[in-house]
Amino acid sequence: MSSVQGPWFWLGNETLKVPAALFALNRSRLCERLRKNPDVPKGAIVLLQGGAQTQRYCTDTDILFRQESFFHWTFGVTESDCYGAIDVDSGKSILFVPKLPESYAVWMGKIHPPEHFKGKYAVDEVLHTVDIASFLSSKTPSLLLTLRGVNTDSGSVCKEASFEGISQFSVNNTLLHPEIVECRVFKTDMELEILRYTNRVSSEAHKEVMKAAQVGMKEYELESVFLHYCYARGGMRHTSYTCICGSGNNSSILHYGHAGAPNERTIRDGDMCLFDMGGEYYCYSSDITCSFPANGKFTADQRAIYEAVLKASRAVMESVKPGVVWPDMHRLADKIHLEELTKLGILKGNIEDMMKVHMGAVFMPHGLGHFLGIDVHDVGGYPEGVDRIDLPGLKSLRTARVLQERMVLTIEPGIYFIDHVLDQALNNPAQSCFINNEILQRFRGFGGVRIEDDIAVTANGMELLTCVPRTVEEIEAHMADSANVSKAFERVVLSEQL
Numbered sequence: 001m002s003s004v005q006g007p008w009f010w011l012g013n014e015t016l017k018v019p020a021a022l023f024a025l026n027r028s029r030l031c032e033r034l035r036k037n038p039d040v041p042k043g044a045i046v047l048l049q050g051g052a053q054t055q056r057y058c059t060d061t062d063i064l065f066r067q068e069s070f071f072h073w074t075f076g077v078t079e080s081d082c083y084g085a086i087d088v089d090s091g092k093s094i095l096f097v098p099k100l101p102e103s104y105a106v107w108m109g110k111i112h113p114p115e116h117f118k119g120k121y122a123v124d125e126v127l128h129t130v131d132i133a134s135f136l137s138s139k140t141p142s143l144l145l146t147l148r149g150v151n152t153d154s155g156s157v158c159k160e161a162s163f164e165g166i167s168q169f170s171v172n173n174t175l176l177h178p179e180i181v182e183c184r185v186f187k188t189d190m191e192l193e194i195l196r197y198t199n200r201v202s203s204e205a206h207k208e209v210m211k212a213a214q215v216g217m218k219e220y221e222l223e224s225v226f227l228h229y230c231y232a233r234g235g236m237r238h239t240s241y242t243c244i245c246g247s248g249n250n251s252s253i254l255h256y257g258h259a260g261a262p263n264e265r266t267i268r269d270g271d272m273c274l275f276d277m278g279g280e281y282y283c284y285s286s287d288i289t290c291s292f293p294a295n296g297k298f299t300a301d302q303r304a305i306y307e308a309v310l311k312a313s314r315a316v317m318e319s320v321k322p323g324v325v326w327p328d329m330h331r332l333a334d335k336i337h338l339e340e341l342t343k344l345g346i347l348k349g350n351i352e353d354m355m356k357v358h359m360g361a362v363f364m365p366h367g368l369g370h371f372l373g374i375d376v377h378d379v380g381g382y383p384e385g386v387d388r389i390d391l392p393g394l395k396s397l398r399t400a401r402v403l404q405e406r407m408v409l410t411i412e413p414g415i416y417f418i419d420h421v422l423d424q425a426l427n428n429p430a431q432s433c434f435i436n437n438e439i440l441q442r443f444r445g446f447g448g449v450r451i452e453d454d455i456a457v458t459a460n461g462m463e464l465l466t467c468v469p470r471t472v473e474e475i476e477a478h479m480a481d482s483a484n485v486s487k488a489f490e491r492v493v494l495s496e497q498l
Contacts, residue, residue, distance in 0.1 A: 007020045007120055013235070014233065016194060016281060016282075018194060020120075020121055021190070022076065022194075023122075024122060026183065027074055027093055029183050030046070030180055031091045033183060034088045034145070034179055035089070037179065040145070041143055043141055043142035044142055044144075045085055045088065045143075045144055046176060047084075047132075047144050047146055048071050048161055049071070049159060049163075050067060050071040050077060050083065051067050052080055053065050053081060065080045066283065069374045070184075071084065073183075077095065077117075079097065082096060082098070083132055085135075093124050094124065094125045095117055095118075095126045095127075097117055097128060098128065099128040099130050114127060114128070133164065141170075142170070145175055146160045146173045147173070147176050147177055148173035148174065149178065151379060152381050152382040153379075154377075160173050181380045184378065187373065187408055187456065188406075191284070194281060194284040195286070195408055195454065197234075198278070198280065198284055199454050199466050201230055201233060201236065201279055201286075202279045202288050203288060204233070205226045205230050205234075206275065206288055207468060207469070209222050209225050209275060210469070210475065210478055213273065218264060218265070218267070219245040219264065219267060220245065220262065223277070226277045227243070239277065239280055244256050244277065244289075245276075246273070246447065246448075247268070247274075247294060248267075249446075250274075250447065251291070251449070252446075252448040268294065269295050270294070271293070272292070272293060272302055273293070273294050274447065274448055275291075275292075276288070284374060286372075286454060287454060288453065288466050289451060291309075291450055292475050298475075298476065305344075306472060308337055308341065308344075309449045309450070310471070312333040312336040313333075313411055313453065316333055316368065316413070317462060317464065320403060320455065321461045321462070324402070325400075325402055326369075326403060330367060330368040330397060331360075333364070334361075335351060338354050339351055345436055345439045346439050346443065347434050347435060348436050349434045357430045357431050358431075359431055359434055362422065362431065363415045363416060364393060364413060364414050364415060364416065365393060365396065365418070367393070368412065369398075369410040370398035370399060370410055371407065371409055372408045372409060372410055381400075382400065382401075405457050405458060405459050406457065408455070408456045411452070413451060414451070415449055416447070422440065
């Protein structure tokens with residue numbers, strides 16, 4: 001196949017080449033949706049504001065910049081403090097870059113003219129940000145479409161574009177958000193290729209971590225193995241989120257690794273490790289969790305819990321296809337977990353009765369998975385008409401949508417022994433009647449197991465993007481083979497059609 005022509009984002013070596021054509025296609029898709037919207041008049045112009053360079057509190061130390069996600073999806077620009085406009089009718093794109101002072105050349109390097117950015121990002125025109133008002137005045141837009149809307153994951157509102165002189169224009173800040181969000185939900189072939197790449201590099205990094213794991217290490221030492229591999233081999237300067245590197249009981253803390261618990265525990269013999277880490281390339285994410293025994297050998301109890309979670313993971317994968325309702329996949333995972341926990345003797349009684357009192361949420365209080373893309377918890381989970389389910393476990397789902405082709409999601413079932421949640425269940429007569437507390441005590445302090453893979457929904461099923469050892473036998477064999485040095489993976493080159 002012929003490769004995509006034009007400018008690329010590429011960090012050399014074995015990293016992925018990403019063409020500027022990806023963002024031209026995104027802009028085209030957005031304009032097509034907007035032109036079909038009867039509330040968008042002829043002559044409308046989209047105006048987006050990129051991310052700003054910020055400093056650490058009151059100092060002059062820069063925080064490592066990462067582009068705002070909507071702006072990246074639309075323009076692919078790596079520099080800070082830019083704006084972008086799109087003429088909805090024609091699709092013409094205009095990038096506005098800062099007019100830099102001469103002193104910039106001393107401290108930061110060459111000051112590039114607008115023509116440099118026109119070639120770099122394959123846009124139709126480039127001007128300075130000080131020219132936004134005069135440029136737009138010359139175009140006499142019927143409406144400026146700015147971006148304002150609530151992220152259904154965070155509850156935060158995205159930053160709306162603003163500039164000196166905007167008051168002279170007619171502005172609408174509600175029409176754009178639902179349209180661009182819906183575009184981001186469905187990945188193009190080029191976007192899928194990047195997500196395959198982020199998964200491939202992050203999968204290899206997880207495999208390096210499993211090989212490096214030894215009793216007596218600090219959790220953060222293994223985090224550093226992951227970070228080094230992703231950056232050195234994959235060009236990933238950023239991770240998709242703060243790495244979660246839990247060992248022992250820390251593996252039951254869903255978002256462990258934060259500043260108050262910074263992956264600092266010493267790993268002990270007999271621990272289960274739960275490592276949830278994903279590298280990010282050119283703002284595109286990955287999100288992978290591997291659970292494995294610190295010493296490389298599963299105990300009987302560790303194997304039983306791990307295989308229960310793996311069984312749920314594979315059952316969901318076999319069921320995923322267009323038309324499937326995502327909350328039904330969560331319920332499927334819950335059901336399998338309860339069946340397996342009953343076989344272990346931790347639970348007793350009728351599975352359907354357990355489901356009615358939400359026993360699944362006692363052992364998996366989080367949702368089964370989420371959208372993935374430029375953000376690790378990608379946008380579009382709850383558009384208008386899709387409501388949250390206010391029930392234990394299900395209320396934590398980051399989407400409740402019907403699956404469609406080209407959606408990319410995580411599948412991440414887990415079983416955790418969280419003292420706080422277990423104590424609540426034991427104090428609830430509706431749930432405690434199903435618990436064999438004597439056997440449960442054996443698992444206090446066990447921690448947890450999560451198995452997280454990234455998948456793309458296809459026309460007839462799904463594509464598994466993640467590639468790590470998953471069965472007990474595969475994990476034990478991989479960890480035993482720690483002397484074997486990983487070989488470089490083949491270069492991935494983006495093609496026009498996949």
